[in-house]
Amino acid sequence: MRYVRTAPEPVRPAPPRPKRPALRSIVSGGANLLTTAIIVLFAIRAVPHLLSWAVTHGVWNGDGDACRDAGACWAFLRAKMPFILFGIYPEAERWRPILVVLILGAATLWSLPRAHWTRATLGLWGVAIVASLLLMAGGRLGLSPVPTSAWGGLPITMLLTIFSLALGFPLGIVLALARRSDMPVYRWTATALIEVMRAMPLVTLLFVASVMAPLLLPAGVTADNLTRALVAFVLSSSAYIAEVVRGGLQGVPPGQQESARALGLGRSTVLLSIILPQAIRKALAPLTSTVVVIIKNSSLVLVVGLFDLLSAGRVSLNDPAWPTPYAETYLVIALIYFVICYGFARYALHLERTTQGGERRP
Amino acid sequence: MRRRGAGHGWGWWLPQIALLLALAGLVLVVARTVSDNMERQDMVLSLGFLRSTAEFPIAESFLAYAPGDTIAWAFVVGLGNSIALTLLIIVLSTMAGVPVALARHSGHMLARTLAGGFVDLVRNVPLVVQLLFWYGVILMAFPPARAAAQPLPGLFLTNRGITVTTVGITGTALPMIATVMGGLTLTLVAAWRGRLHQASLYTLGTIVAGSVLWVVLDLGLARDVPHFDRFNFSGGLTLTPEFVAVVWGSVIYASAFAAEILRSGLDGVPRGQWEASRALGLSKRQSLRLVIVPQALRMIVPPMNSQFITILKNSTLALVVGYPDLNFVANTAINHTGQGLEGVAILMLVFFTLASAISLAMNRLNARVQRAGA
Numbered sequence: 001m002r003y004v005r006t007a008p009e010p011v012r013p014a015p016p017r018p019k020r021p022a023l024r025s026i027v028s029g030g031a032n033l034l035t036t037a038i039i040v041l042f043a044i045r046a047v048p049h050l051l052s053w054a055v056t057h058g059v060w061n062g063d064g065d066a067c068r069d070a071g072a073c074w075a076f077l078r079a080k081m082p083f084i085l086f087g088i089y090p091e092a093e094r095w096r097p098i099l100v101v102l103i104l105g106a107a108t109l110w111s112l113p114r115a116h117w118t119r120a121t122l123g124l125w126g127v128a129i130v131a132s133l134l135l136m137a138g139g140r141l142g143l144s145p146v147p148t149s150a151w152g153g154l155p156i157t158m159l160l161t162i163f164s165l166a167l168g169f170p171l172g173i174v175l176a177l178a179r180r181s182d183m184p185v186y187r188w189t190a191t192a193l194i195e196v197m198r199a200m201p202l203v204t205l206l207f208v209a210s211v212m213a214p215l216l217l218p219a220g221v222t223a224d225n226l227t228r229a230l231v232a233f234v235l236s237s238s239a240y241i242a243e244v245v246r247g248g249l250q251g252v253p254p255g256q257q258e259s260a261r262a263l264g265l266g267r268s269t270v271l272l273s274i275i276l277p278q279a280i281r282k283a284l285a286p287l288t289s290t291v292v293v294i295i296k297n298s299s300l301v302l303v304v305g306l307f308d309l310l311s312a313g314r315v316s317l318n319d320p321a322w323p324t325p326y327a328e329t330y331l332v333i334a335l336i337y338f339v340i341c342y343g344f345a346r347y348a349l350h351l352e353r354t355t356q357g358g359e360r361r362p
Numbered sequence: 363m364r365r366r367g368a369g370h371g372w373g374w375w376l377p378q379i380a381l382l383l384a385l386a387g388l389v390l391v392v393a394r395t396v397s398d399n400m401e402r403q404d405m406v407l408s409l410g411f412l413r414s415t416a417e418f419p420i421a422e423s424f425l426a427y428a429p430g431d432t433i434a435w436a437f438v439v440g441l442g443n444s445i446a447l448t449l450l451i452i453v454l455s456t457m458a459g460v461p462v463a464l465a466r467h468s469g470h471m472l473a474r475t476l477a478g479g480f481v482d483l484v485r486n487v488p489l490v491v492q493l494l495f496w497y498g499v500i501l502m503a504f505p506p507a508r509a510a511a512q513p514l515p516g517l518f519l520t521n522r523g524i525t526v527t528t529v530g531i532t533g534t535a536l537p538m539i540a541t542v543m544g545g546l547t548l549t550l551v552a553a554w555r556g557r558l559h560q561a562s563l564y565t566l567g568t569i570v571a572g573s574v575l576w577v578v579l580d581l582g583l584a585r586d587v588p589h590f591d592r593f594n595f596s597g598g599l600t601l602t603p604e605f606v607a608v609v610w611g612s613v614i615y616a617s618a619f620a621a622e623i624l625r626s627g628l629d630g631v632p633r634g635q636w637e638a639s640r641a642l643g644l645s646k647r648q649s650l651r652l653v654i655v656p657q658a659l660r661m662i663v664p665p666m667n668s669q670f671i672t673i674l675k676n677s678t679l680a681l682v683v684g685y686p687d688l689n690f691v692a693n694t695a696i697n698h699t700g701q702g703l704e705g706v707a708i709l710m711l712v713f714f715t716l717a718s719a720i721s722l723a724m725n726r727l728n729a730r731v732q733r734a735g736a
Binding site for chain 1: 374382490501679705
């Protein structure tokens with residue numbers, strides 16, 4: 001005879017909430033009807049306008065003259081898309097940035113599933129980054145050299161994001177650990193760095209980096225615009241990552257540290273193999289959200305004259321052969337950013353859902 | 363993690379001394395390099411440039427400015443623009459966030475879907491892109507001044523901005539304005555302290571005193587209707603396309619974030635709180651006011667703090683459409699005077715101070731919210 005339960009009680013699903021049919025929520029009750037009426041009225045007024053601008057009177061083929069006194073000038077974007085995506089990179093060599101975008105995109109997609117989070121993937125990233133830089137810069141393997149000032153478009157956006165993450169992540173972890181350290185000098189230094197970085201607008205930081213670079217570097221050494229911007233990005237993203245990692249560290253129960261120490265593990269072993277892995281796993285979802293912030297921030301390099309996606313679009317509008325279709329151009333650029341950022345945002349949500357409910361048991 | 367017991371061993375002191383030495387060394391090296399570089403370029407570290415005249419124009423400002431004023435004043439004018447912009451965006455975006463949050467919360471399928479789509483769309487596109495988009499829309503879609511669109515009487519939309527009719531007070535209005543402002547301050551202070559009865563008395567008193575003074579001082583109203591002469595509008599108040607684009611774009615962007623904060627605050631109050639307060643006999647409005655909102659506020663205020671600081675930081679993006687905020691003015695001043703180090707130092711100091719001020723104000727609000735009814 002057994003008095004002790006050996007198997008856990010099976011989890012029963014929550015009783016279903018009474019769900020109001022979608023249709024009824026729109027038409028039942030005065031307030032709901034009113035809301036529906038306002039939305040429908042607005043749509044009736046706005047949608048035909050938009051359609052006539054974008055579709056009926058939109059120009060899909062032709063040159064600048066076809067776009068004058070017409071609706072949306074999509075032909076402009078068809079003509080300028082290579083420039084917007086790849087900037088002033090020499091046209092004959094355009095296959096190189098295309099390849100870079102494909103390599104980095106493929107590496108990102110490959111890394112998404114949990115099963116691929118291995119050392120091999122990390123190595124793959126190393127290869128992908130080296131290959132991308134080699135392809136962009138050239139000068140080796142028979143590729144003609146291209147200075148960073150001629151890099152542009154989507155590859156700049158991708159490289160800035162990846163480098164901010166790859167360099168900001170280790171720095172962020174160090175800052176987070178220092179901020180939680182029991183040694184006041186480390187704690188104060190880290191806190192001051194993080195708080196100053198977080199209080200500064202990125203535009204100001206970029207600006208500071210470009211003003212200070214000639215003063216900070218010893219005589220004879222110069223840094224190009226891309227490097228200066230990258231320093232500002234790495235510093236600011238490391239501060240954000242540090243705060244996210246600190247949140248993860250706070251989520252690791254103190255018992256973990258104590259029991260690991262009680263088992264006789266050394267301080268650094270406890271940190272590296274017990275505390276940090278758990279903290280980073282907890283911080284994964286917010287870290288992915290930080291990626292979205294970094295991607296969005298990368299568009300700010302236009303203030304220091306780098307040719308990312310947005311600046312390239314802005315410059316392409318200066319072509320006198322075309323009218324200036326601001327709205328269409330920025331809509332398409334917004335769409336590109338949206339696809340990337342929304343993808344990461346959904347992925348963050350997915351991570352949050354799958355890591356919730358504690359650690360996965362073997 | 364802190365070790366207990368008296369005194370710390372060498373393992374505690376040494377790394378800290380090492381870091382201090384390393385930091386001191388870094389500072390020394392940086393200072394040497396900077397001073398070497400400055401000497402080579404004949405630059406002198408001095409704040410004297412602030413007193414020299416600013417030769418550059420500032421396109422628009424809340425404070426009066428003309429080229430020829432001192433550079434220090436140009437900085438103040440830029441700061442005024444930044445602060446005004448930030449406050450305006452904070453207030454408007456929080457207000458705009460409320461209906462979006464409620465729509466996302468509502469049972470109305472259509473409203474919920476639309477609000478959700480709005481939030482997802484706006485949050486996943488960089489603000490710079492949105493600002494440039496709205497600026498382009500104003501320049502492209504708004505008619506030229508001679509064919510101004512007039513959606514409401516006295517309100518004109520043109521590609522040179524939005525012109526509105528203003529109403530001014532004629533006569534010596536100062537005593538009346540001072541009285542009304544004083545009354546409003548008293549009301550706000552009383553409301554802040556939670557003395558709602560007192561606040562309503564102050565409101566009544568302000569209205570009565572204001573009206574009496576209005577009659578006694580024989581004040582009147584005069585409309586300043588904008589009229590079109592030859593090239594452009596004169597009269598009324600014109601908001602430039604740059605200002606409109608920055609405020610409109612930033613408010614849309616920030617309202618999506620504010621809506622998410624407000625919604626998660628509302629969602630964070632357990633359903634049982636609603637049911638329990640209804641069961642206790644509180645009316646719907648009473649339970650909202652006395653039970654739900656105070657608890658939701660506790661979850662809303664801390665993230666709102668970072669949201670407001672983000673708005674302050676994002677206000678620097680105004681420069682992409684050419685609205686002269688502090689960053690823009692500092693940039694121009696540095697280009698004109700070459701005093702990069704000092705300009706940058708002032709800029710960083712000011713932003714750090716402003717961000718700290720927002721944090722301080724929000725922390726006080728937070729202390730109140732967390733205390734109330736706890």
